[in-house]
Amino acid sequence: MKVPFLDLKIQYREIEQEVLPMVTDAMENASFIGGPQVSGFEEEFASLCDSKFCVGVGSGTDALRFALMAVGVGPGDEVITVPNTFIATTEAISQVGAVPVFVDIYPDTSNIDFFQIEDKITEKTKAIIPVHLYGQPADMDPILDIAKRHDLVVIEDSCQAHGALYKGKKAGAMGIAGCFSFYPGKNLGAFGEAGAVVTQDDEIADKIRMIRDHGQEKKYFHQIEGYNGRLDAIQAGVLRIKLKRLGAWNRSRRENAAYYNELLSEIPGVTIPVEADFAVSVYHLYVILIDDRDRLQQFLGDKGIATGLHYPAPLHLQKAYAHFGFKEGAFPVTENVAGRLISLPMYPQLSKEQIEYVAESIKEFMNNK
Numbered sequence: 001m002k003v004p005f006l007d008l009k010i011q012y013r014e015i016e017q018e019v020l021p022m023v024t025d026a027m028e029n030a031s032f033i034g035g036p037q038v039s040g041f042e043e044e045f046a047s048l049c050d051s052k053f054c055v056g057v058g059s060g061t062d063a064l065r066f067a068l069m070a071v072g073v074g075p076g077d078e079v080i081t082v083p084n085t086f087i088a089t090t091e092a093i094s095q096v097g098a099v100p101v102f103v104d105i106y107p108d109t110s111n112i113d114f115f116q117i118e119d120k121i122t123e124k125t126k127a128i129i130p131v132h133l134y135g136q137p138a139d140m141d142p143i144l145d146i147a148k149r150h151d152l153v154v155i156e157d158s159c160q161a162h163g164a165l166y167k168g169k170k171a172g173a174m175g176i177a178g179c180f181s182f183y184p185g186k187n188l189g190a191f192g193e194a195g196a197v198v199t200q201d202d203e204i205a206d207k208i209r210m211i212r213d214h215g216q217e218k219k220y221f222h223q224i225e226g227y228n229g230r231l232d233a234i235q236a237g238v239l240r241i242k243l244k245r246l247g248a249w250n251r252s253r254r255e256n257a258a259y260y261n262e263l264l265s266e267i268p269g270v271t272i273p274v275e276a277d278f279a280v281s282v283y284h285l286y287v288i289l290i291d292d293r294d295r296l297q298q299f300l301g302d303k304g305i306a307t308g309l310h311y312p313a314p315l316h317l318q319k320a321y322a323h324f325g326f327k328e329g330a331f332p333v334t335e336n337v338a339g340r341l342i343s344l345p346m347y348p349q350l351s352k353e354q355i356e357y358v359a360e361s362i363k364e365f366m367n368n369k
């Protein structure tokens, strides 16, 4: 049996009949940038996120960068985030001229440890970016409380958490802005690059609309220098077709995670993911912890099971951040988890038989260690 890590080809077969006429229509009307598909998607995605506004942009990285710019984070400012995220989070911070300041994570959820945030706040701190890793929201209430007390803004990196809930509230809707990626492999994925910012604040929404379009309020009249960071009409059309299925797909992911949990919890030495009481995760990734991770990955690969590592090297130890001078041991929880994590195949259309095959293979590995 072959178990891919992710199967976007079966997903396409589910929506092909709707996608093809949409693409033809866009071609025939030469409607490529902006237009009714983009505004339609923005309305529908804002509604999914219980947010007043959604502004479609070119990628999740654009979303983070534009949100930081729109709230006024710039040169000399510090932004608190985690070292166990995709580098886009910290790239966005550096690219607006600010400095990322890392805080370690909880071992169980792998999300930011809010107990450690206040130690890192200085006069230069302007924002906190919690990352809702693997589809599970960070513990937002204490984070929002700390931000309020220190006059900071919270920008949610929701790039892995489309539709996830924190105490009944939507991921992305709790901070001043929520940033989403629609990279093809995300829970809601385009057929190329795409992203969005959601917010309740009309000034921030207006600013991001300007930033994504070269700083222009109307054509060729530029209030500021911006970016070329718009959402394409065809991508918006694809996202609208998939958005109708996101709820069902997220439910399937949760069912798959529950079945993995049931089968894997019986195997000694395997730590299954923890879903916090306050969270409804959308399982963008299903990540277990295990000693001897590299050998397990090889063993599963030999059996036709594709896996991933999210993420094998913490950001503070990357060459790109050597100038910060961090040594091993600086963020012990992140470093410990990075050496033991492995992401198992996870997507809505994964079959029970495939999950059983993955679990049996892990059992076989553990028994023969």
Ligand SMILES: *Cc1c(COP(=O)(O)O)cnc(C)c1O
Residues within 6 Å of the ligand: 059, 060, 061, 062, 085, 086, 088, 089, 131, 157, 159, 160, 180, 181, 182, 183, 194, 195
């Ligand atoms: C995917 C992702 C991003 C970046 O999104 P792109 O659309 O690839 O630019 C940022 N942060 C996290 C946590 C992500 O998973």
